[in-house]
Amino acid sequence: EARLAEFEARIARGEKIEPGDWMPEEYRRQLVRMISQHAHSEVVGMLPEGAWITRAPSLKRKMILIAKVQDEAGHGQYLYHAAETLGVTREEMLEALLSGKAKYSSIFNYPTLTWADIGTIGWLVDGAAIKNQTMLAQCSYGPYSRAMVRICAEETFHHKQGKEMVITYAQGTPKQRAMAQDAINRWWWPALMMLGPHDSDSPNTPTLVKWGIKTKTNDQVRQEFINEHAPEILEAGLTLPDPDLRYDSATGNWVHGPIDWDEFWAVVNGNGPMNKERLEARRKAHAEGAWVREALAVYAARKQQTAVAV
Amino acid sequence: EARLAEFEARIARGEKIEPGDWMPEEYRRQLVRMISQHAHSEVVGMLPEGAWITRAPSLKRKMILIAKVQDEAGHGQYLYHAAETLGVTREEMLEALLSGKAKYSSIFNYPTLTWADIGTIGWLVDGAAIKNQTMLAQCSYGPYSRAMVRICAEETFHHKQGKEMVITYAQGTPKQRAMAQDAINRWWWPALMMLGPHDSDSPNTPTLVKWGIKTKTNDQVRQEFINEHAPEILEAGLTLPDPDLRYDSATGNWVHGPIDWDEFWAVVNGNGPMNKERLEARRKAHAEGAWVREALAVYAARKQQTAVAV
Amino acid sequence: MNEPVKQALIAKLTALADDELILAHRDSEWVGHGPILEEDIALANIAQDELGHATVWYGLRSALDGSDPDQLAFFRDATAFRNSELVELPRGDWAFTLLRQYLFDAYEVLWLHAVQSSTYPPLAEAAAKMLREERFHLQHTQAWIERLGQGTAESNRRMQAALDGQWGYAQQLFVPLPDEPLLVAEGIVPDLAEVKEAWLSRTTQHLQNSGLRLPLQMGYQPTTREIHTEHLWSLLAEMQSTARWDPEAKVW
Amino acid sequence: MNEPVKQALIAKLTALADDELILAHRDSEWVGHGPILEEDIALANIAQDELGHATVWYGLRSALDGSDPDQLAFFRDATAFRNSELVELPRGDWAFTLLRQYLFDAYEVLWLHAVQSSTYPPLAEAAAKMLREERFHLQHTQAWIERLGQGTAESNRRMQAALDGQWGYAQQLFVPLPDEPLLVAEGIVPDLAEVKEAWLSRTTQHLQNSGLRLPLQMGYQPTTREIHTEHLWSLLAEMQSTARWDPEAKVW
Incomplete structure (x- = not known):
């Protein structure tokens, strides 16, 4: 069909697709899925970190953490707006999240057990997210691409702060070192998994690449992540929980051992340590906020009425 | 009237009045007021101490505290039963408590701020209660008198444990000593006040004494309490927050300085530090337990029905 | 007792004690806030018994390695605790608390019963003493499950929600510690697989008779006592x- | 500055900082749990600003006595904190949190405004900087009071309950510290009685316009910052x- 050919030609020329433009239904569908999932991840991602604001060990760290979590909420808001340009409403997306239909990043179904988890999330989880988002900043859909550019800048800042924290603790007291190592041990594999299944198990990837939504495969992005982070973590004097990990001088890549995809799929399918609690927390916040939203609506309607009457 | 004369003669002979016996309406009214107030005090009194079970500093202290609070619940139960013998129901009494109509001991409207408060409550508050209860064990109304005998035995045990705790901390580290002294400073005056207003401001007393409900006045009981506790606290190396306190060798009494009755009446009238919170906690427990009580009632009714049908 | 067995027993006693201590903590949060005064007393009584058991298990450990029970309870960090995740979960509503206590009691009664014939006399003796208390708890919580399960639509809904939330966690009670097979081989503790079979049969029957739905999608099942929920840190900060x-x- | 004045100023800065720190703590408990994403952001933003103010006040104290702000925040015991009881109260529902923030913001804006003319330049400069943020907070929370007060019957009921619960506590913000008169005499801080008058007039008017009942029976009014509520111990255990x-x- 001519429109499709023209659409694909635009993408091939590196043009951005904008909200008013014609697009294949499947392109739209995939973008709504990805962007809303991304937005949900930001919002759910506030929970594991937000819970440590009250327990941060210094005024400076507390301030940094509030600011970070606030940024995440802002990213969520920004991404919901980007998804709305594709004709889906915030209410529909929230409903899909609360009903368990929509997914969010599996990484947030792991618990934050100590303060070092906060640094480690910044370093590894934001680090993995940045690799993904840097790629998505090239995305063919304009609003998503621009959202990614902005978000990436902030995430890079969080990533730096997280890295600095973990390295500080790795050079700290024995308890701090142990805490940092424990956190790396628990988050390393989930961080690798959060970049998605192997290319061979990722049926959407070819289409997404063809349409310029993704420009790299999961395995490529994962390899970039490992190549950057593995040597930095080792240099910090910490170890990684992968006995097979080695540097391959031929390819210049750090080669990792087998990933436990059973665990990945268990978490994706709702059986991770925190799936129930995260969703429950969101549902509870939504339910307990119902009277607030209702009050706002009634107030706004009354003001409007008054305005009209006057 | 003949019945009243006979009633008063029985009391004069030291006989106990029992549930079926004739009694003046005012006698019944005063007893219901006192016993239910006493029961409420036990139940509300669970709150300030119960909150420290989770924070007790050793396994032994934790065990002792649970047992103590459990005893208090038991006392409440026992006293509600005693009041019920006078024709008032548990529901009526609870309703009076939750609506704020019924009183409970003003002492429980002060907060428990540190662990030393737990020892201090045992020593001073239970100490004051025992003085009162020992007197009430002589009460002319049989069920109340017997309840007091039993309760006194347990309270004496709590009193001993509290005293032992405070004395231990008074001989402990500087922080423990300071904590103990701070607790004594905060609880001393409220403990004196909990024994009630001066005799001159206690209009019920003459009637209660005549009918053998009370056998001593508030000031007499208070003096007994001070005479026992003041020297023990000083001997423990602690001070008392009353610059006027002195031993009067002529009377053998410890003479105290003026009591701040304005504070007493403010607390009795609902303006103590914890009045709102204590009542709120009871109301919340009651409201949140409504579905439980309803389920029990439905279940019981269904079982009964089935039994009849069979 | 050779050293590996002794170390395994120390680990087991720690896990047993930690379970009881943390469960007692959650139960005791209800003190003064129960739905009925009589039940406030009953739950405080259960908490007191569980705390007593914790003290016994820490004491048996102390006899082996000279450790101080209070140091273990009050100066160990969250990462060193070896309780199951089930007992850490926030107390929730009355249905949640009573169901957890029921699932735990049912396990404990069966486990204590089996351990009465332990080849390690202090364990056998302790179990025999606790068993009486635990049977009383079980009777009490079992009755609650039935009453709430068969009470109102609301109470049934709450019980079912509690069950959905806890069933996967409860399975962790039957995951042996890494060196527990050594103890089983010596006849010191029973094989948890056998205890689990009896527990499953007993609880599923009672839960179903009480109007609750089983089997469930398992959900998350913790596999190691070295990892905890997000709640333990705050629980210990308070405790x-x-x-x-x-x-x-x-x-x- | 003579020594008594310096000591009085240290005490005042501590009380100011503690108020902000504890209030920020309670606000930040909402992060991730707000009724609307946008409001989650707004409240986190307020918490962040209050925390920033705490850091400024601790910093001014530090300049006077060399104390370490982190030591003051994280290693002082509950009995040594000098915050008002209002800010310690558990966060309650959205109405409770927003009302507290409003009552506090209204006080802080007026106080900061007055302190801009302080004879102690560091204080005057800090106040001028904070004032912009605080005016924004006040605008935000003021709007919430009106919207919830005039929203539904439910939202009005919740706001009124929050007001009944907080009105007495809020009065403590205007109780001077024992040595505060020294500072007032030196023109370092304003007389709280004057600030209170402006605050009362402003808040009562806005609360009444928002459909809330005043005056109330005062209830408990804390008179000293040396005593706290039962909540501070647990708050600090966590913090x-x-x-x-x-x-x-x-x-x-």
Whole structure:
């Protein structure tokens, strides 16, 4: 069909697709899925970190953490707006999240057990997210691409702060070192998994690449992540929980051992340590906020009425 | 009237009045007021101490505290039963408590701020209660008198444990000593006040004494309490927050300085530090337990029905 | 007892004690806030018994390695605790608390029953003593499950929600510690697989008779006691706050 | 500055900082749990600003006595904190949190405004900077009071309940510290009685316009910052748990 050919030609020329433009239904569908999932991840991602604001060990760290979590909420808001340009409403997306239909990043179904988890999330989880988002900043859909550019800048800042924290603790007291190592041990594999299944198990990837939504495969992005982070973590004097990990001088890549995809799929399918609690927390916040939203609506309607009457 | 004369003669002979016996309406009214107030005090009194079970500093202290609070619940139960013998129901009494109509001991409207408060409550508050209860064990109304005998035995045990705790901390580290002294400073005056207003401001007393409900006045009981506790606290190396306190060798009494009755009446009238919170906690427990009580009632009714049908 | 067996027994006693201590903590949060005064007393009584059991298990450990029970309870960090995740979960509503206590009691009665014939006499003796208390708890909580399960639509809904939330966690009670097979081989503790079979049969029957739906999608099942939920850190911050407030204190 | 004035100023800065720190703590408990994403952001933003103010006040104290702000925040015991009881109260529902923030913002804006003409330049300069933020907070919370007060019957009921619960506590913000008159005499801080008058007139008018009932029976009014509520111990147990977890740590 001519429109499709023209659409694909635009993408091939590196043009951005904008909200008013014609697009294949499947392109739209995939973008709504990805962007809303991304937005949900930001919002759910506030929970594991937000819970440590009250327990941060210094005024400076507390301030940094509030600011970070606030940024995440802002990213969520920004991404919901980007998804709305594709004709889906915030209410529909929230409903899909609360009903368990929509997914969010599996990484947030792991618990934050100590303060070092906060640094480690910044370093590894934001680090993995940045690799993904840097790629998505090239995305063919304009609003998503621009959202990614902005978000990436902030995430890079969080990533730096997280890295600095973990390295500080790795050079700290024995308890701090142990805490940092424990956190790396628990988050390393989930961080690798959060970049998605192997290319061979990722049926959407070819289409997404063809349409310029993704420009790299999961395995490529994962390899970039490992190549950057593995040597930095080792240099910090910490170890990684992968006995097979080695540097391959031929390819210049750090080669990792087998990933436990059973665990990945268990978490994706709702059986991770925190799936129930995260969703429950969101549902509870939504339910307990119902009277607030209702009050706002009634107030706004009354003001409007008054305005009209006057 | 003949019945009243006979009633008063029985009391004069030291006989106990029992549930079926004739009694003046005012006698019944005063007893219901006192016993239910006493029961409420036990139940509300669970709150300030119960909150420290989770924070007790050793396994032994934790065990002792649970047992103590459990005893208090038991006392409440026992006293509600005693009041019920006078024709008032548990529901009526609870309703009076939750609506704020019924009183409970003003002492429980002060907060428990540190662990030393737990020892201090045992020593001073239970100490004051025992003085009162020992007197009430002589009460002319049989069920109340017997309840007091039993309760006194347990309270004496709590009193001993509290005293032992405070004395231990008074001989402990500087922080423990300071904590103990701070607790004594905060609880001393409220403990004196909990024994009630001066005799001159206690209009019920003459009637209660005549009918053998009370056998001593508030000031007499208070003096007994001070005479026992003041020297023990000083001997423990602690001070008392009353610059006027002195031993009067002529009377053998410890003479105290003026009591701040304005504070007493403010607390009795609902303006103590914890009045709102204590009542709120009871109301919340009651409201949140409504579905439980309803389920029990439905279940019981269904079982009964089935039994009849069979 | 050779050293590996002794170390395995120390680990097992720690896990047993930690379970009881943390469960007692959650139960005791209800004190003064129960739906009925009589039940406030009953739950405080259960908490007291579980705390007593914790003290016994820490004591048996102490007899083996000279450790101080209060140090273990009040100066260990969250990462060193070896309780199951089930007992850490926030107390929730009355249905949640009673169901957890029921699932735990049913396990404990069966486990204690089996351990009465332990080849390690102190364990056998302790179990025999606790068993009486635990049977009473089980009777009590079992009755609650039935009454709430068969009470109103609301109480049934709450019980079912509690069951959905806890069933996967409860399975962790039957995951042996890494070196537990050594103890089983020596006849010191029973094989948890056998205890589990009896537990499953008993609880599923009672839960179903009480109008609750089973089997469930399992959900998350914790596999190691080295990892905890997000709740343990705060629970211990509260529990240990007084003891740690004055590190110089010798006596409390 | 003579020594008594300096000591009085240190005490005042501590009270100011503690108020902000504890209020920020309660606000930040909402992070991730707000009724609307946008409001989650707004409240986190307010918490962040209040925390920033705490840091400024601790910093001004530090300039006077060399104290370490982190030591003050994370290693002081509950009995040594000098915050008002209002800010310690549990966060309650959205109405409770927003009302508290409103009552506090209204006080802080007026106080900061007056202190801009302080004879102690660091205080005057800090106040001028904070005032912009606080005016924004006040605008935000003021709007919430009106919307909830005039929203539904339910939202009005919740706001009124929050007001009944907080009105007495809020009066403590205007109780001077024992040595505060020294500072007033030197023109370093304003007379709280005057600030209170402006605050009462402003808040009562806005609360009444928002459909809320005033005046109320005052209830409990805390008179000293040396005493706290039962909630501060647990709040600090949580807040200080990481810092105190490793007393040997030099850097966090």
